[in-house]
Amino acid sequence: MSEIGQSIESAVATVQSGGLLVYPTEGVFGLGCDYRNQSAVLKVLQLKQRSVNQGLVLIASHIEHILPLIKPADQSHLARALKTWPGHTTWVFPQSDLTPRWITGSFNSVAVRVSKHPSVKQLCDQLGHALVSTSANLSGQPPLSSCQDLSNTWGKQVEYYLDLPLGGLNQPSTLKVAATGQQLR
Secondary structure, three states, X not given: OOEEEOOHHHHXXXXXXXXXXXXXXXXXXXXXXXXXXXXXXXXXXXXXXXXXXXXXXXEEOOHHHHHXXXXXXXXXXXXXXXOOOOXXXXXXXXXXXXXXXXHHOOOOEEEEEEOOOHHHHHXXXXXXXXXXXXXXXXXXXXXXXXXXHHXXXXXXXXXXXXXXXXXXXXXXXXXXEOOOOOEOO
């Protein structure tokens, strides 16, 4: 079953049951699932027509959701990220042994972000962990700007469309390398 709604509880239940979720972030709608569920992650990649080798971003409400998944080479690298969190900057860190290969792809790193978007915070707080966060679009295409457009595109392949407001920005998060501060996008 697929539904468009405004219930954080329904969105949480979708993720907990292994389903796919469209949800608002600061700039675009995200397509996500439980990062620990390989089957759900592979469904996200299939839906986006994206290779598992490219890796995926994880979004969280607290640094505690991120710390077990990263292995900063130096504490100054983590400090660099903390200056921008919560916020609209994604940082690439070396992965820890707890980060699944279906998240990192062909890299030995993981892209992570602590969000300040109220819907993301509520989702991750209730789940108690990070979510996959990739823009809700086909790979290489611009993100769609409404849950109705996304539902028209993906239909029942996504179990729940959380139709709450975006955060007012008009683009995906900035992506930077934690070790150097280099901006990748």
